[in-house]
Each structure stands twice: as structure tokens, then as C-alpha cells.
Amino acid sequence: MRKTLSTLLxxxxxxxxxxxxxCVGSIGAGDEDNPxxxxxxxxxxxxxxxxxxxxxEAPLRRLTRAEYRRTVTDxxxxxxxxxxxxxxxxxxxxxxxxxxxxxxxxLATQLMEAAEALSASAAATLDTLVPxxxxxxxxxxxxxxxxxxxxxxxAYRRPLxxxxxxxxxxxxxxxxxxxxxxxGDAMRVVLNTILQAPAFVYHVEPGGTAEGDATxxxxxxxxxxxxxxxxxxxxxxxxxxxxxxxxGDLDSDEGLKAEVDRMLDDDRAKEGLRAMxxxxxxxxxxxxxxxxxxxxxxxxxxxxxxFREGTEAFVDEVLWEGDARLETLLTASFAYVDxxxxxxxxxxxxAGEGLQRVELDPEQRAGILTQASVMAIQAHAYQTSxxxxxxxxxxxxxxxxxxxxxxxxxxxxxxxxxxLTTRERFAAHQTDPVCRGCHELMDNIGLGxxxxxxxxxxxxxxxxxxxxxxxxxxxxxxxxxxxxxxxxELSKLLVGSNQVVACTTKxxxxxxxxxxxxxxxxxxxxxxxxxxxASELDLRQLVVAITRSDAFRNRQLVTVETCQ
Amino acid sequence: xxxxxxxxxLGSLGLSAVALPFLRSLDSHxxxxxxxxxxxxxxxxxxWMDNFWPNGxxxxxxxxxxxxxxxxxxxxxxxxxxxAASKDPVPKDHWPDNYNMLIARQPVGGPDSxxxxxxxxxxxxxxxxxxxxxxxSQHSGVxxxxxxxxxxxxxxxxxxxxxNNPYKVYERFFxxxxxxxxxxxRIRAEKKSILDTLDxxxxxxxxxxxxxxxxxxDVHLDSIREIEKQIDFQNGACxxxxxxxxxxxxxxxxxxxxxxxxxxxxxxxLACDLTRVVTLQWRHxxxxxxxxxxxxxxxxxxxxxxHNNVGVDxxxxxxxxxxxxxxxxxxxxxxxxxxxxxxxxxxTVLDNCAVLWAHEQSDGGSHKRNDHPYxxxxxxxxxxxxxxxxxxxxxxxxxxxxxxxxxxxxxxDDFGDPDFSNGPLNGLG
Numbered sequence: 001m002r003k004t005l006s007t008l009l010x011x012x013x014x015x016x017x018x019x020x021x022x023c024v025g026s027i028g029a030g031d032e033d034n035p036x037x038x039x040x041x042x043x044x045x046x047x048x049x050x051x052x053x054x055x056x057e058a059p060l061r062r063l064t065r066a067e068y069r070r071t072v073t074d075x076x077x078x079x080x081x082x083x084x085x086x087x088x089x090x091x092x093x094x095x096x097x098x099x100x101x102x103x104x105x106x107l108a109t110q111l112m113e114a115a116e117a118l119s120a121s122a123a124a125t126l127d128t129l130v131p132x133x134x135x136x137x138x139x140x141x142x143x144x145x146x147x148x149x150x151x152x153x154x155a156y157r158r159p160l161x162x163x164x165x166x167x168x169x170x171x172x173x174x175x176x177x178x179x180x181x182x183x184g185d186a187m188r189v190v191l192n193t194i195l196q197a198p199a200f201v202y203h204v205e206p207g208g209t210a211e212g213d214a215t216x217x218x219x220x221x222x223x224x225x226x227x228x229x230x231x232x233x234x235x236x237x238x239x240x241x242x243x244x245x246x247x248g249d250l251d252s253d254e255g256l257k258a259e260v261d262r263m264l265d266d267d268r269a270k271e272g273l274r275a276m277x278x279x280x281x282x283x284x285x286x287x288x289x290x291x292x293x294x295x296x297x298x299x300x301x302x303x304x305x306x307f308r309e310g311t312e313a314f315v316d317e318v319l320w321e322g323d324a325r326l327e328t329l330l331t332a333s334f335a336y337v338d339x340x341x342x343x344x345x346x347x348x349x350x351a352g353e354g355l356q357r358v359e360l361d362p363e364q365r366a367g368i369l370t371q372a373s374v375m376a377i378q379a380h381a382y383q384t385s386x387x388x389x390x391x392x393x394x395x396x397x398x399x400x401x402x403x404x405x406x407x408x409x410x411x412x413x414x415x416x417x418x419x420l421t422t423r424e425r426f427a428a429h430q431t432d433p434v435c436r437g438c439h440e441l442m443d444n445i446g447l448g449x450x451x452x453x454x455x456x457x458x459x460x461x462x463x464x465x466x467x468x469x470x471x472x473x474x475x476x477x478x479x480x481x482x483x484x485x486x487x488x489e490l491s492k493l494l495v496g497s498n499q500v501v502a503c504t505t506k507x508x509x510x511x512x513x514x515x516x517x518x519x520x521x522x523x524x525x526x527x528x529x530x531x532x533x534a535s536e537l538d539l540r541q542l543v544v545a546i547t548r549s550d551a552f553r554n555r556q557l558v559t560v561e562t563c564q
Numbered sequence: 565x566x567x568x569x570x571x572x573x574l575g576s577l578g579l580s581a582v583a584l585p586f587l588r589s590l591d592s593h594x595x596x597x598x599x600x601x602x603x604x605x606x607x608x609x610x611x612w613m614d615n616f617w618p619n620g621x622x623x624x625x626x627x628x629x630x631x632x633x634x635x636x637x638x639x640x641x642x643x644x645x646x647x648a649a650s651k652d653p654v655p656k657d658h659w660p661d662n663y664n665m666l667i668a669r670q671p672v673g674g675p676d677s678x679x680x681x682x683x684x685x686x687x688x689x690x691x692x693x694x695x696x697x698x699x700x701s702q703h704s705g706v707x708x709x710x711x712x713x714x715x716x717x718x719x720x721x722x723x724x725x726x727x728n729n730p731y732k733v734y735e736r737f738f739x740x741x742x743x744x745x746x747x748x749x750r751i752r753a754e755k756k757s758i759l760d761t762l763d764x765x766x767x768x769x770x771x772x773x774x775x776x777x778x779x780x781x782d783v784h785l786d787s788i789r790e791i792e793k794q795i796d797f798q799n800g801a802c803x804x805x806x807x808x809x810x811x812x813x814x815x816x817x818x819x820x821x822x823x824x825x826x827x828x829x830x831x832x833x834l835a836c837d838l839t840r841v842v843t844l845q846w847r848h849x850x851x852x853x854x855x856x857x858x859x860x861x862x863x864x865x866x867x868x869x870x871h872n873n874v875g876v877d878x879x880x881x882x883x884x885x886x887x888x889x890x891x892x893x894x895x896x897x898x899x900x901x902x903x904x905x906x907x908x909x910x911x912t913v914l915d916n917c918a919v920l921w922a923h924e925q926s927d928g929g930s931h932k933r934n935d936h937p938y939x940x941x942x943x944x945x946x947x948x949x950x951x952x953x954x955x956x957x958x959x960x961x962x963x964x965x966x967x968x969x970x971x972x973x974x975x976x977d978d979f980g981d982p983d984f985s986n987g988p989l990n991g992l993g
Contacts (some may be wrong), residue, residue: 036860057774058775059777060777060780060781061777085709085728085729085732087725087726087727088709088711088712088714088725090679090723100673100679100722100723101679101721101722101723101725102718102723102779102780102781102783102784103780103783103784103787104718104720104722104723104724104725104783104787105700105726105786105787105790105791106703106725106726106727107725107787108784108787108788108790109736109787109791112758112791113732113735163768164765164768167761167764167765168761171757171758171761174757175754178753179750179753179754179757189754189757189758192758193758193761193762196758196762197761197762197765198762198765198766198769198781198784199765199769202769204769206772208771212680264769287852287986288850288851288852288853289851290853290855290865290868292864292874293863362590380868380873381864381865381868381873381874382868382873382874382875383873383875387765403653404653411932412870412871412872412873412875412929413871415872415875416875417875465692558773558775558776559775559778560771560772560773560774561775562771563770564769
């Protein structure tokens with residue numbers, strides 16, 4: 001089952017995402033209220049007519065483990081470590097979002113057991129959750145109502161309907177009468193149930209009625225509040241955000257902007273966006289990679305954690321204290337180090353507790369491209385991987401999907417050999433036509449990283465003192481093509497590219513929406529990146545712009561059949 | 565669209581509703597005729613076939629030697645291909661191959677979001693016989709948590725993940741034995757009231773969703789009703805095992821202990837007839853960082869060794885991979901010997917089981933998806949002839965899966981990718 005070169009080339013170049021999907025050529029066409037907005041009436045090549053307020057379908061998603069942990073922590077103070085034992089999250093694109101992977105018996109059981117443990121624990125401090133003294137509740141009805149109105153609203157991220165309140169009332173009554181539970185125990189059961197309710201467990205955005213012949217609907221205030229809080233904070237809305245939803249403030253552009261500004265100024269945004277870029281850069285893999293002790297002794301759990309923290313400190317500074325430019329993310333030559341990382345970067349750690357900021361050699365280091373974390377993740381235990389490193393640039397920064405190798409190819413890397421350079425050992429990828437179609441897309445970028453060993457240390461030679469040639473080339477991109485030496489020069493090609501900006505926009509939007517952007521979403525997302533290069537893209541502004549996009553504020557109506 | 569219809573739950577036939585702990589240790593408490601069970605034992609990164617496949621007259625080699633005492637109750641198989649897994653476009657990784665193990669279909673979805681391509685054989689069987697036991701199926705993992713390659717699925721894009729904590733399995737299996745009847749009634753009434761409320765909430769939401777989301781919520785509703793069934797289920801007589809205080813079994817070197825405890829729970833659950841369909845998944849093949857420190861001179865991970873990312877000669881590589889797969893053979897031997905030690909009727913529980921040891925690939929280095937090696941233990945109540953070594957010479961794995969279904973009393977003549985579904989494999993009976 002050998003593939004021909006031509007099929008591989010077709011597959012490899014059929015990678016267009018935002019770029020080829022159309023909606024281009026509208027830079028500056030928005031109005032003052034929505035400067036990045038797109039005028040109606042243009043069609044994408046897929047034949048989607050870009051009207052106002054276009055958006056894709058918003059499928060039901062379940063909270064990820066991280067979202068569950070942080071949401072329950074906001075509600076009750078701690079998740080008691082429950083979420084870390086939940087079954088694995090499912091991802092779309094680079095990001096976990098549980099769009100697929102429905103609640104199996106195991107997941108339902110895990111949610112049930114977690115709710116039992118959390119409600120039992122919370123029952124001990126019930127007075128902090130209910131508006132009465134649980135030992136002497138007095139008017140129980142008022143206390144239950146108050147609990148459902150306050151705690152219930154926070155847990156459901158919207159007020160409960162009368163039907164829902166009625167259900168909890170019936171549950172409470174049954175516990176009080178049939179099981180003769182005291183007030184506190186009955187409340188524990190209500191709390192237990194709330195923590196398993198679909199309104200809590202899922203991101204729910206149901207129903208909606210279209211106006212006229214519209215196919216999309218504005219997401220409601222509470223739905224938008226949840227979209228915002230899980231995008232920007234990775235957790236539930238706070239009381240102010242719920243209040244903005246209730247008052248209708250979020251419905252207006254100004255109200256939305258004010259809330260987004262407030263949220264980005266809040267510390268929760270730092271943690272929230274770490275989840276996004278961490279998944280984008282695959283930082284979770286730090287916990288599962290290994291490094292052969294014969295060339296690097298000491299890649300253990302603590303090292304894995306500090307590799308991650310170092311990168312987070314770097315990105316956080318760019319995002320929150322620096323100019324937030326994509327260019328800076330890809331080129332800045334500073335880093336945050338402890339002793340381990342200082343050793344990797346070949347610097348001395350400045351005195352002081354915790355990670356310290358250091359300047360690295362700008363001829364050697366280029367932002368995230370040469371972070372120890374990224375270099376280590378995109379390498380084998382024992383040797384570098386031009387394939388992984390090239391694939392990382394292609395998939396995560398250029399959004400080009402690479403086809404899998406043909407079914408009968410041995411995908412093991414060539415064995416290390418101190419008498420040959422990595423470039424020489426991987427030469428078959430360039431000469432064998434079956435390999436070349438894809439590998440020239442990956443290896444030719446990845447070989448440019450050869451001066452960075454499998455944990456990211458800079459080196460001039462490899463093996464038996466063999467000089468390293470770090471020349472590389474990007475081909476078949478939209479506008480980043482070119483030859484380069486090493487990641488510093490590579491970063492300049494990327495910085496001048498609009499494709500990198502479009503890709504970053506797509507990655508952020510995929511995370512924000514919890515789905516691959518549909519053509520309808522692209523109508524408002526594409527204009528965000530049109531004409532921009534990485535030197536011009538402000539990542540904080542990108543986050544803001546996504547929250548203001550039609551894709552984020554609307555969703556496509558789906559047919560809802562009548563239920564029996 | 566499938567909707568669950570509440571099954572009539574009858575309880576274990578002919579047995580006391582009261583738990584009888586510790587009275588008849590190592591006897592199965594199941595009914596007559598003995599129930600049949602399927603257990604899938606899945607290990608990662610393929611094998612080293614030259615050292616796996618028995619030589620000459622079915623003489624077990626270096627990997628399977630630990631199974632020598634059980635030779636009369638096992639068969640060794642090869643020549644079975646994951647045919648669907650080789651269909652273009654081939655997702656070249658370990659985890660799509662895990663999907664093919666019990667599903668026999670290529671996964672669905674894009675490169676970063678592959679989901680299973682359809683129902684797996686364990687769920688196919690559980691959907692037919694799961695109503696007869698408290699737990700329709702049990703899925704256990706050995707340190708297969710944060711990263712895990714799923715092998716079981718309810719349907720396309722509906723993966724069934726395993727439970728990694730044996731103490732949780734213990735709790736679910738046995739916590740309601742030995743509980744005062746009044747207290748048990750109270751717990752059940754509370755849980756059922758909660759589930760009724762959730763049922764109402766889910767039902768409400770379901771009616772406000774489109775078709776795709778309704779399908780997802782139907783799975784959730786099915787799960788809630790399965791839990792209701794578990795709560796309603798009348799416990800039969802059962803020897804409740806002793807598990808001891810919970811300890812964290814998440815560290816690298818806890819791996820054998822975590823595996824042993826999961827196998828103990830599975831054996832105890834089967835003996836009490838709490839379930840008849842089980843999968844047990846050991847770690848995963850996605851660059852798993854586990855090192856087998858308890859083996860002599862195996863300083864590398866199985867994945868790095870399989871791909872020889874570590875730069876050793878082939879002799880060293882095969883020697884280390886052989887030690888690792890032999891370790892899994894020892895674990896498999898532990899499980900089946902344990903099942904064989906539980907009397908049931910005139911034989912043992914193992915005699916009424918089909919215990920299948922499967923690898924996601926035949927060779928982890930080349931991600932080879934044909935000529936898979938298997939060990940099949942137990943005759944599944946006489947359905948399989950044991951003590952054989954059979955090379956099927958390129959049969960589709962869907963045939964093996966259908967043979968398992970037939971043996972379990974769930975006649976199935978069509979399964980997996982229709983291009984390769986040619987009925988159950990002949991030659992095992």
C-alpha cells in the first residue's frame with residue numbers, strides 16, 4: 001500500500017485553514033463599533049454567505065477536569081482532588097473540550113462519587129452556603145429558596161427555572177418526610193444533586209428563537225457570561241459577571257467590553273489563559289516525556305514542573321507585562337530560570353527565591369521556539385527529533401495538517417550514531433520519494449533546530465565532535481517560505497508571516513469556542529488576522545477581539561424536535 | 565437513536581439476598597448453569613514475535629514461559645490482522661490502534677481528535693447480557709489515567725474509559741455488602757431520589773437540544789439508569805475480599821502492585837457474578853514514561869525500546885522487550901491462575917471465561933498492524949478448544965471478536981468495518 005509522491009503532496013498541501021477559507025480582502029471594512037468586523041454579503045469559497053451575526057453550531061460540551069476543579073473550588077473552596085481521578089478529557093484540535101466523549105457509566109459514577117464527597121464535606125460548614133443557621137433554620141422554606149437563588153444560581157451559572165426549583169423542593173421534601181432527614185442532611189442531598197445536574201456538568205446553550213429568517217441567535221446573557229469566564233478565566237462567572245448578564249449589560253458592545261477589560265485585569269485571567277497556551281504548546285507532555293540519563297541526568301518530576309513554570313513565566317511576562325505582541329512571543333531572548341533551567345540555558349541563576357529573569361544570547365534564543373520545554377517535548381528521550389520539531393511549527397504555528405505516514409513505513413527514528421550528524425542520519429527522508437513529500441515539510445524546518453539538544457541546551461557540535469549545520473527551509477506555506485539558519489532566523493520568517501497570525505487566531509478561537517471554527521465562524525474570525533503580521537498582532541487584543549466577534553456572541557440555531 | 569428501556573431486574577437466581585461473607589472462600593457464587601465471562605487483558609507496544617510465538621510443537625518460548633503450567637487451558641494465536649487499521653488514511657500512532665483492537669474499525673475524526681469508530685465487542689456483548697448482572701461491564705486500568713488509549717466504546721465517538729483506582733472498584737463492587745439492611749435501604753432511597761431528580765433535569769434539557777446533542781445526553785441518561793439498576797440490584801451471596809487501607813499506587817514502581825490489586829478485584833467481582841464483561845488495560849503506548857525498574861537491566865521505557873530510540877543493538881533491544889512482555893505474561897498467568905483457583909460447578913471460573921490477552925500492535929517499533937499475537941485462556945464453557953497454537957495466516961480481527969461473542973452466547977455474524985466482516989473465525993472450537 002504505497003502512496004505515490006503526488007498523493008502525498010496533494011494531501012500535504014490541502015491544509016488550508018483560515019487562509020484559504022476566504023473572507024479576505026476586507027481589512028478596515030468594519031465600522032467604529034466593530035473595527036475588525038466584516039461587512040455582510042461576501043462569500044467564502046465554501047459558499048457560505050457572510051451575513052451579519054454568523055456563527056457555527058455550538059455543540060454541548062462537558063466541563064473538562066481542569067474546569068470542574070476550578071469551578072468547584074470557586075463554589076466550595078476545594079474540589080478535594082476529585083477531578084484528577086476523572087476519566088480522561090477528549091480534545092478537538094489542540095485543546096481539551098469534551099465535545100465528544102459523553103458521560104458513560106464510569107463518568108456518571110465518578111461525578112456521583114465526587115458530588116457525594118463534596119456535599120458531605122460542605123455539609124460540615126453549611127452555614128457558609130445557606131442564608132440561615134442550619135442548626136436552627138427557622139423558616140426552612142425561605143432558607144431553601146434563598147439557597148437555590150444564590151448558590152443554585154452560581155452553580156447553574158444562571159437562575160434556576162421554576163421547574164428546576166420545584167424538582168429540588170420535591171427532593172428536599174422527600175428527604176425531610178420519607179427519610180426523616182434533618183434540615184442539614186436534606187440540604188446536603190440537594191447540594192449533592194446540584195453538583196451532578198447537567199446545567200452544572202455541561203456548558204449548556206439550548207434553545208433560542210430566531211428572528212425572521214435568521215439562522216443564528218445571539219447567545220443569552222448568562223450563556224455569554226459563561227463563554228467569557230471559561231475562555232478568559234477557565235472557571236465559572238463571578239457575581240459581577242452574573243450581574244452583568246442579568247442586567248443586560250453584556251448585550252451591548254460597551255457593556256461587553258467593560259466586563260472583558262475587568263476580567264483581563266483580574267488575576268484569574270492569568271491562570272485561565274495559561275490553560276489555553278499550555279495546551280497550544282503541548283506543555284502537558286512535560287509530565288510524560290523521559291530523557292535518557294546518559295546525556296541528561298535529572299529530568300524528573302521536579303524538572304518537568306520547572307520546565308513548565310519557566311515557560312509560563314516567560315509567556316505571562318509577554319502577555320501581561322510586555323507588549324503582548326506575537327512577535328515578542330516568538331523572538332524575545334529573556335527567560336525565567338531556576339538552577340536547572342539556568343544550566344540548560346548556559347547562564348548563572350541570579351540570587352533570589354524562585355524563578356529569576358535572565359537575558360539570554362539573542363543570537364541563540366528566540367522566544368517559545370527555543371524554550372527548554374518546547375525543545376524537550378519535541379525530541380526523543382535519547383536524541384533530537386527534526387520531525388517533531390518541524391511538525392510542531394507546521395501544526396501549531398502554521399496550522400497545516402500533515403497526513404500520517406503510509407501504513408507500511410517503519411516510523412522508528414534512525415539509531416543514534418556518533419559518527420554521523422542527525423542531518424545525515426535522517427537523509428533517507430529526503431531521498432526516498434515516499435518519505436520526502438511529507439518530511440521535506442517537517443524535517444527541513446526541524447533540522448534548523450539541531451543546535452538545541454533534546455532538553456534544549458545550545459550546542460555547536462554533536463556526536464564525535466561533528467559540526468552542526470543548522471540550515472533549514474520553510475516551503476509550501478502561504479507567506480513564510482524561505483531559507484534560514486537556526487530558530488532565530490526562523491522566527492524572523494514567522495514574524496513576517498500573516499499565516500502565523502491567522503493560525504494563532506484559529507488556535508485561540510478553537511479554545512474560546514470549544515470547537516473547530518466552522519465556515520460561519522470564519523466570517524467574523526478571519527478579519528481579525530487579515531493583513532496583520534506577527535509584529536503587529538497584539539495577543540491581548542486578539543483575545544478581546546474574539547470576545548467581540550460574531551462567532552463568539554452568536555450560535556447557529558439547530559432543529560429541536562418536539563419531545564414526547 | 566437508542567433509548568434505554570428499563571430492564572426488569574430480577575436479582576441473582578436462586579440465591580439468598582443476604583450477603584454471606586467469608587463463608588465459602590474461593591468458591592464462585594454464581595448460578596447453574598455457570599455464566600460465561602469475557603475478560604480482555606490489553607498491553608501496549610506490541611511484542612517481540614520471535615520470542616512470543618511458541619516453537620515446534622507448541623512449546624512456549626521466553627515470553628510465554630510463565631504460562632507453561634496453564635498450557636492445557638490456553639491457546640496461543642497469531643496471524644490475525646487489524647485490517648481496518650490499515651485502511652487509508654492510516655492514523656499512525658498507538659492509540660488509533662487501541663481503538664481497532666476491540667472495535668475493528670478505523671477511528672473517526674481529525675488528527676487531533678480521533679474518536680473510536682464504532683461499538684467495541686465488549687460493549688456489544690454487555691448490551692446483550694449486561695442486564696443480568698449488577699454491573700453491565702467493568703473497565704479497569706492499571707495506571708492508565710491522564711493519558712490512556714481507549715479500547716472500549718459504546719458507539720462512534722463514545723469512548724469508554726477505564727477506572728484506574730482499584731480501591732474505587734472495590735467500593736463500587738462491595739461497599740453495599742455487609743451493610744445493615746435498614747441503613748442500606750436508607751442509602752438506596754437517598755441515591756434513587758437523587759437519580760430521579762437528575763433524570764428529570766436531563767430529560768428537560770434533552771428536549772431543548774438538537775439531535776446530535778440529544779444522542780450525547782441519551783448516553784448520560786442510559787448511564788444514570790444503569791446506576792439506578794445497580795442500586796436496585798439484589799445482591800447475591802458473595803465472598804467480599806479484603807483490600808486493606810488505601811495507598812497511592814500512582815508511582816512508577818507501584819505498577820505491579822496496582823495491576824495485582826485490579827486483577828484481585830476483577831477475580832472477586834467475577835466470582836460474585838457482579839459482572840461478566842471486563843476489560844483490563846495496562847498503561848498505554850503513547851510514549852509512556854514507565855520504566856520497568858523491577859526487571860533486571862531494563863533501564864528504558866517499553867516505547868523507546870520498541871522504537872529503539874535508545875541506540876542499543878538489536879540483541880539488547882529484543883532481550884529487554886522480551887523481559888517486558890514476559891512480565892505481562894506473568895501478570896496474565898496470575899489472573900488466569902486466580903480464576904482457575906475459584907471452583908465453579910465441576911470446573912473453575914476460568915473454564916467459563918474467555919480471557920483474551922491482546923496487544924494494540926504486533927510490533928511496537930514499526931507499528932505493525934498485522935499478524936497480531938494473542939493468548940486466549942479458558943474454554944468459555946466449552947466453546948473453545950484450549951491447548952492449541954494456531955496461526956490464522958491473515959484473518960481479520962473482527963472474526964476473532966465475533967468468535968468471542970458467539971462463545972459468550974451472543975450470536976454475531978457481522979461486526980466492525982463491513983469491508984472485513986466475514987463472520988466468526990473458525991478453528992477456535
